[in-house]
Amino acid sequence: DAGVIQSPRHEVTEMGQEVTLRCKPISGHDYLFWYRQTMMRGLELLIYFNNNVPIDDSGMPEDRFSAKMPNASFSTLKIQPSEPRDSAVYFCASSLQGHTEAFFGQGTRLTVV
Amino acid sequence: GENVEQHPSTLSVQEGDSAVIKCTYSDSASNYFPWYKQELGKRPQLIIDIRSNVGEKKDQRIAVTLNKTAKHFSLHITETQPEDSAVYFCASAGGGNKLTFGTGTQLKVEL
Numbered sequence: 001d002a003g004v005i006q007s008p009r010h011e012v013t014e015m016g017q018e019v020t021l022r023c024k025p026i027s028g029h030d031y032l033f034w035y036r037q038t039m040m041r042g043l044e045l046l047i048y049f050n051n052n053v054p055i056d057d058s059g060m061p062e063d064r065f066s067a068k069m070p071n072a073s074f075s076t077l078k079i080q081p082s083e084p085r086d087s088a089v090y091f092c093a094s095s096l097q098g099h100t101e102a103f104f105g106q107g108t109r110l111t112v113v
Numbered sequence: 114g115e116n117v118e119q120h121p122s123t124l125s126v127q128e129g130d131s132a133v134i135k136c137t138y139s140d141s142a143s144n145y146f147p148w149y150k151q152e153l154g155k156r157p158q159l160i161i162d163i164r165s166n167v168g169e170k171k172d173q174r175i176a177v178t179l180n181k182t183a184k185h186f187s188l189h190i191t192e193t194q195p196e197d198s199a200v201y202f203c204a205s206a207g208g209g210n211k212l213t214f215g216t217g218t219q220l221k222v223e224l
Contacts, residue, residue: 031210042216043157043202056211058114091156095210100145102212104156 004105006092012111018080021108023092024073033102034067034077035091043091049075050097082112115140119203119215127223132190134218136203139184143205146179146186147212151200160201161188193222 005024013019025032033048047057052069060067064083069075079086089109093102116139126132138146147162163170163177163186170177174193179186190197203215 033212035214043214045211045213048211050210055209097210100206100210100212101147101159101162102210104158106156 004092004094004103006090006105006108008108009106010109010111012113013082015083015112016081017112018078019082019086019110019112021077021090021092021110023075023077023105025075025092025094026096026103027073029094029096029103030072031095031097031102032069032075033093033095034075035093035104037089037091037107046077079110082110084112087111115143115205115207115213117203117205117213117215119218121218122216123219123221125221125223126193128193128195130193132188132193132197132220132222134188134201134203134220135185136187136205136215137183137185138205138213140205140207141184142207145206146177147204147206148175148177148188149202149204149214151202151217153199157202190220193220195222195224198222 007022030051034046036044046059047067049069067077089107091107092105095102119136144165149157150160151157161175163179174191176189200217202217204212206212
């Protein structure tokens with residue numbers, strides 16, 4: 001398995017634009033997590049899914065952020081409209097029920113100018 | 114919800130010395146405590162973990178200890194090497210798979 005795959009690796013966008021980050025979890029994993037990493041806040045959990053259903057989205061900073069998981073092999077995190085303070089590295093991770101180790105993707109470095 | 118505190122935020126040691134990073138957690142139901150290592154520009158990767166039914170686990174130069182009564186756990190790295198330089202994160206999980214991470218420790222091993 002190629003592991004958790006995220007795209008794009010880097011994204012530079014202008015303030016106000018819509019940004020969509022994509023994630024393909026490890027095949028067979030039934031948990032998917034979206035994290036945001038910044039120097040100030042470390043690794044923050046934004047939202048996580050179990051069997052494609054959002055379980056906890058309390059970490060989503062505001063209504064500009066939304067996440068979907070239409071099927072077991074794909075998830076998106078969307079920011080609309082984007083702001084400079086959204087600049088961060090966004091990680092997707094997946095894990096298997098009963099095996100708590102989370103496997104991280106390579107991350108998407110987002111820069112909003 | 115769970116709160117994980119991690120100390121120190123930065124740690125500098127001489128090559129060959131030991132390094133210790135400490136974490137505390139708040140949820141007494143937490144039963145899984147992993148440690149992740151993140152090298153510059155890369156993803157966090159699991160290096161060792163411990164479950165609540167044991168007090169210590171060791172893997173070569175790395176060991177983790179857990180004190181459930183005090184709700185704290187620690188990472189110990191012995192005989193540190195330059196390649197140990199990275200950011201280390203502790204985390205905890207309860208009955209489900211949700212991990213709550215500490216704020217990270219920047220470890221620098223100096224020659």
